[in-house]
Amino acid sequence: MSLYDVLLNDSGRYFLLGNEAIVRGLIEAGVGAAATYPGTPSSEVGDVLSRIAKKAGIYFEYSTNEIVALEVAAAAAVSGVRAFTFMKHVGLNVASDAFMSISYTGTNSGLVIMTGDDPSMFSSQNEQDNRHYAEFAYMPLIEPSNPQEAKDYLVYSFQISEKYGTPVLFRTTTRISHLRGIVEYGKKMEINRMGHFKKNFEKFTLLPSNAYRQKEKLIERFNKLKDESENSPLNRIEANGSEYGIITSGAAYNSVKDALKELNLNIDILKLGFTYPLPEKKVAEFLRSHRKVIIFEELDPFIETKVRMVAQISGINTQINGKIDGFSPWSYEFNPDRVMDSLSMIFGIERRKRETYGDINLPKRPPVLCPGCPHRATFYAAKLVTKQLRLNDPIFPNDIGCYSLGYQKPYQMSDFLLCMGSSIGSASGFSQVTDQKVISFIGDSTFFHAGIPGLINAVHNNHRLVLIILDNRTTAMTGHQPNPGLPINAYREPATEISIEEIVKAAGVKYVKTVDPYDLKETMIAIREAVNSDGVSVIIAKRECALLRDDRMRKNGTWIIYQVNQDKCTKCMNCVRNFSCPAIFVDKDGNVKIDPVLCDGCGVCSTNLVCAFHAIERVEK
Amino acid sequence: MKDLNISMVGVGGQGVVSMGIILGNAIAKRGLNVVMSEIHGMAQRGGIVTVDMRIGDVYGPIIPDGKVDIIIGFEALETIRALKRATRETLIIMNTERIIPFTVNIGEEEYPDIEKLIRDLNIKNIVGIDAVEIARRNGNLQSVNMVLLGAAFATDLIPVDQSDIEESIKNQFPERSWNSNLNAFRQGMDQYRILTKAYL
Numbered sequence: 001m002s003l004y005d006v007l008l009n010d011s012g013r014y015f016l017l018g019n020e021a022i023v024r025g026l027i028e029a030g031v032g033a034a035a036t037y038p039g040t041p042s043s044e045v046g047d048v049l050s051r052i053a054k055k056a057g058i059y060f061e062y063s064t065n066e067i068v069a070l071e072v073a074a075a076a077a078v079s080g081v082r083a084f085t086f087m088k089h090v091g092l093n094v095a096s097d098a099f100m101s102i103s104y105t106g107t108n109s110g111l112v113i114m115t116g117d118d119p120s121m122f123s124s125q126n127e128q129d130n131r132h133y134a135e136f137a138y139m140p141l142i143e144p145s146n147p148q149e150a151k152d153y154l155v156y157s158f159q160i161s162e163k164y165g166t167p168v169l170f171r172t173t174t175r176i177s178h179l180r181g182i183v184e185y186g187k188k189m190e191i192n193r194m195g196h197f198k199k200n201f202e203k204f205t206l207l208p209s210n211a212y213r214q215k216e217k218l219i220e221r222f223n224k225l226k227d228e229s230e231n232s233p234l235n236r237i238e239a240n241g242s243e244y245g246i247i248t249s250g251a252a253y254n255s256v257k258d259a260l261k262e263l264n265l266n267i268d269i270l271k272l273g274f275t276y277p278l279p280e281k282k283v284a285e286f287l288r289s290h291r292k293v294i295i296f297e298e299l300d301p302f303i304e305t306k307v308r309m310v311a312q313i314s315g316i317n318t319q320i321n322g323k324i325d326g327f328s329p330w331s332y333e334f335n336p337d338r339v340m341d342s343l344s345m346i347f348g349i350e351r352r353k354r355e356t357y358g359d360i361n362l363p364k365r366p367p368v369l370c371p372g373c374p375h376r377a378t379f380y381a382a383k384l385v386t387k388q389l390r391l392n393d394p395i396f397p398n399d400i401g402c403y404s405l406g407y408q409k410p411y412q413m414s415d416f417l418l419c420m421g422s423s424i425g426s427a428s429g430f431s432q433v434t435d436q437k438v439i440s441f442i443g444d445s446t447f448f449h450a451g452i453p454g455l456i457n458a459v460h461n462n463h464r465l466v467l468i469i470l471d472n473r474t475t476a477m478t479g480h481q482p483n484p485g486l487p488i489n490a491y492r493e494p495a496t497e498i499s500i501e502e503i504v505k506a507a508g509v510k511y512v513k514t515v516d517p518y519d520l521k522e523t524m525i526a527i528r529e530a531v532n533s534d535g536v537s538v539i540i541a542k543r544e545c546a547l548l549r550d551d552r553m554r555k556n557g558t559w560i561i562y563q564v565n566q567d568k569c570t571k572c573m574n575c576v577r578n579f580s581c582p583a584i585f586v587d588k589d590g591n592v593k594i595d596p597v598l599c600d601g602c603g604v605c606s607t608n609l610v611c612a613f614h615a616i617e618r619v620e621k
Numbered sequence: 622m623k624d625l626n627i628s629m630v631g632v633g634g635q636g637v638v639s640m641g642i643i644l645g646n647a648i649a650k651r652g653l654n655v656v657m658s659e660i661h662g663m664a665q666r667g668g669i670v671t672v673d674m675r676i677g678d679v680y681g682p683i684i685p686d687g688k689v690d691i692i693i694g695f696e697a698l699e700t701i702r703a704l705k706r707a708t709r710e711t712l713i714i715m716n717t718e719r720i721i722p723f724t725v726n727i728g729e730e731e732y733p734d735i736e737k738l739i740r741d742l743n744i745k746n747i748v749g750i751d752a753v754e755i756a757r758r759n760g761n762l763q764s765v766n767m768v769l770l771g772a773a774f775a776t777d778l779i780p781v782d783q784s785d786i787e788e789s790i791k792n793q794f795p796e797r798s799w800n801s802n803l804n805a806f807r808q809g810m811d812q813y814r815i816l817t818k819a820y821l
Binding site: 003013014015017122145146174175178179180181182251253254255257258259261262335336337340353354355356357358359360362363364365366367368370408409410576577580582584585586597 | 698701723
């Protein structure tokens, strides 16, 4: 039995992560199909589904990327099966082509699209506010504030989707998806996994003439949704009899509630859960009945601009404070202290802060590649080759994955990084406008997701670049989801494995070599050959993620570790400074040691390309 | 009941999040409101992990500055880093283990002298525990988090019974590791009481 089986129980009250509550919501909404590409903070929805979807009777897949996932879900929804797709905020950029148009066709059964936004960029390249996508596509927007609401509002989203035949955008943020709280279960609905697609050419085939007609229908539907939002229980007023009011939504609501308590303030709150289209009459009424209204929302003034518009159209001159007039910050997530700062500024309250120890100057602890990570070996080999060949200022475009950490010292091999797949497209551009050698890095899952078109482009247009595909046989950074390069699917059942090497060859690449990065010598020879080749050359550094190997070896008792023989160690520090495995450290007396708990036994540090003195030895049991 | 705010800090791989889940489940079982933040950051291992837990009439998981009641530090340096939001009233439980950041290994920074820092900052409300040693004696190096959970429970500040937590521990782990984890938890309790002379 898995820990997640409690999500299938008929009733109960559990301490669930927001993303786990969302899976429970799928079960209560009778969702029959779900698809995703993993991305923080949405990944755990898939991790849980991969374990229980089969039992629950839900079709679930990891798609190659977000737009494919959305298309899979959309087809299910138009065939009479409730469908769900979920992704991180930047994933919706990838899916946006289908997203914009599915709003035009509309759906039959419920279709909910979840975006996991990441204010403060805990694990993202930007903090774009995806609520704008709802407005962009005339799609209703639902924002929960905690795990209970995440579950309940998801069920509600499916009802709205079916009532109006529209997809619904369901927006969480990191602090909702990764908030653990109490969730009371509702009733499960029977899951309908199979449907029938009834053709309707004019609705579902967006030829220009059909799209032309659908646009008018879309606007009609959107106007009806305004009434729905107006009367939605998700948009509720918490009246405290105050002459001041706050309008808020999502995670900002929690910070507001906690801040008001700390400051002992009683202010009326209009909490929005059905944020778009905005309940304009309710907002107008709220404005009219208060002297001053403050808008607290994370990131962009999405609600604020609309509230100010309502005030302008209705001729209401209640004072409105928010981001636009500088009373609330535009960047990063909120917390009670930031909201208290804003409230103090607005009401001229002096904050009596408790004295803390404050900032103490301490060494940083940036994230690092794990002990035994095959990427470390690849970066080390690539670095040595660029030094040996005395390459003049080579450029290292990098990509989205654990290997982004090649950015860190001592490797510093991540010079340009935008988004999924950007390593290859940018490498092509660099190779055309500079004389610098270009060596790019991309992972296996990212290659399938967004790398292939860039590779074909590079070959077709005769660019000059070395592409190193770091194939660690998993989608590691988001929690080890499978990808098309593996012989298993989301249920961990047999699936068709797609060969990266065959794809690369089919794209017309002349120099292709698959190496084991733990074999530093072989890897260095391949990189040297690739750098000296013309055109596009590709190295596939293939070696399973160390964490997966650790798991297996710990379980079956084949665990080995290494130690430093102090008699042989010359303290040259090459292993510490240039290889930099986190298991290798310098103790208080200046001796190089290996932490027996952290060491994963990869043995790369014991080879003579890292330790020329053979001082690192396997511990005999 | 007064709200209770617990901050758990450590390094990826030390079991900070699973300790939070075990504690939260036990509190939830009591019918109390509890919220907890998990930051699943960039690094699977080696980065900083912070879990905030709030119990009582609260909404968000982020503890306001100066409102941390208990810090459970899984690593010495990270415990000191967590003091940023703590006051002199905050009770600090610190695993004395040192995990060296790579910035220190490559010679860019220095790992601080923790005892000197504690003296300089005049921190009184701190209990240092060698949780690794206790876990090692127990034959399960992965049970460091349970030792610290035992210590936290022994403060008598957390509104649950020992049986609530022990049941929660069993729900979290496979049966084969029940004994070592329960023993680690109980020895953590004992160690805290010995160190704070609660037995005298």
